[in-house]
Each structure stands twice: as C-alpha cells, then as structure tokens.
Amino acid sequence: MTEENKPINEDLMKLVIMRVEAAPSNWKLSIGSSGSLSKKEIIDHIKKGDEIGSQIVNSHLAFLKAVASGEFTKAISSV
C-alpha cells in the first residue's frame, strides 16, 4: 500500500482540519491540479481521504515532522 493510499489516521485528520479551519476565510489553496480550494473544499477532500486530501495531510505531516525534529527552526534561524 502506498503512502497516498493509506487511510488517514483519524486523530491526524482532526488535527489537520483544525489547522485548516484556522486559516483566514478568504484564503484559497492551490495544490496540484485541484484548482483553487476553499476551506470547506479542503476539509471535504481530507474527510473523503482522496488524493488531494492525502496530499494536504501529508504536507501537514511533513511540516510537523520538520518542526518537531528541529529542521524547520534550524533553517529559518539560518537567514
């Protein structure tokens, strides 16, 4: 099973949705060929666990890992 096909862990899904909901309401996310997504559309993709939803969750996960490992802090403190 590939990373993208794995069912999204429910706790992770809730965390990501909470983060998505905190975005300013007029912001739209462009990711891949999905067009420009409103918060509601992003959340729908995440809940469905489709390809776009998985991409969004994976990018949150990668970011949180970079923060937790110190990689992110190290990078931003280098400039």
Place this chain on the structure above:
Amino acid sequence: MKKGMIVSLPNSDLVTQYISYYSSFVEKEAENKNIPIKKLSGEDANMEEFNKVVSKLNYSFIFINGHGSENEIFGQREPLLKIGINHKLMKDRVVYARSCNSALVLGKACVEDSNGCYIGYNLPFQFYNDGNWSGNPEKDPLAGLFIEPSNLIPISLIKGNSAEFADKNSKQMMLKRINKTLQENSEGAFQISLAMWNNYEFLILNPQKLIENKWFFLLLILLEF
C-alpha cells in the same frame, strides 16, 4: 545550443493563470539581459509547438509552467513534456519546471546521459491566493508571497548564476518570508509557513554536470546566461 529561453504559459485555470502571470517578471529579467525569449502562451502551449520551437531555436534554457505529475507536464490542454515521448529533447539544456511532482521520474529521465540540469518539485507545488481577487493575479495581495521565491530560480539562472546558487537564493527568500511572517505573527502564519516549507523541497538534478562541463558553463556565462 543557443542563448535563449523558451517559456510555456498555459492559462486554462486559475493556477496556471497565476503562475503564467508571475512568469512575466522572469521574462522582464531576460529582456534586460538581451536573452531571446520564445513564449508558448495559451493554446500554443502544446507538445507539437513545443517540440518544434525546441528543435528549431535550440535555446539553452527551458522554463515550463503547468500542471504536472511524475511522468508528464501539461500545456494548455495536453501534455507538453512527457517521458518516453519528447523528454530527450531536454538533453544538455537547463530546465526549470514550475509544476507538481515532476522531478524524480520525468526530471531524472531528462538528465540521463545529459550535460543539462533539471530543477523541479517532487511534491505538489502549493500557494494560497486571496479569494476576493481570484482570477486577478496582478491585484491579488497574497499569491506573490508564495510564487515570487520560485521566480528567483529562473531569474538567478538568467543572471548567469549556477543552479546551486539559484536554489540557495530561492530557498533563502522563502525562509526570510517565513521568518518575517512568524515574527510579526501575521494572519495565517501557520498556513504560510506550511505551504512555503512544502515548496522548499524542490530538487536540482544533475547540477554537477554543469560544473563538470566547464567549457559549456563558461560559454553560457560569456553569453550572459
């Protein structure tokens, strides 16, 4: 190989409209450096036209905007560059692909047995735009925050810098912007940091070939590119 840039500018949806609009700043830099440019805009961004101009003009720098996947990058309606079809045309050229996911498979194929270089993304390229200005990229106050750092890659190359320098330059701009956003605790700071960190992970394939092939590299510099 001749000094010059071929740029694909599809505009079939909001995403391609935005990245094509921001390419105009790269074109201005190329014009300032007297680098010939061939634009493939809208319907002209198709494989037949692309193959024709790449072969005929033989320009050294290819800047591709468009939706992508592991194996292909789209023009306006159809693939513009596809593995196994026309990727060999990229041999010995410098390619920057502002598209999703194309680096590891298509990019790798493009630099096989080549003295060229491929800069692309292994993840979906992300940006936010202001929904109040959707479809109006020149007035959108948000999208540039994400797209401008990616412009620094082709702009650095046009100015005669190496692919590695272009990489560093672009990444530093992203980090400075993340830093500023976090320090000012701007609205959406988390989302900005996350999307920019995602774009931070682009790949340069084969940069050492450009350095190994010093005469080719020197020639590009002498030609102001």
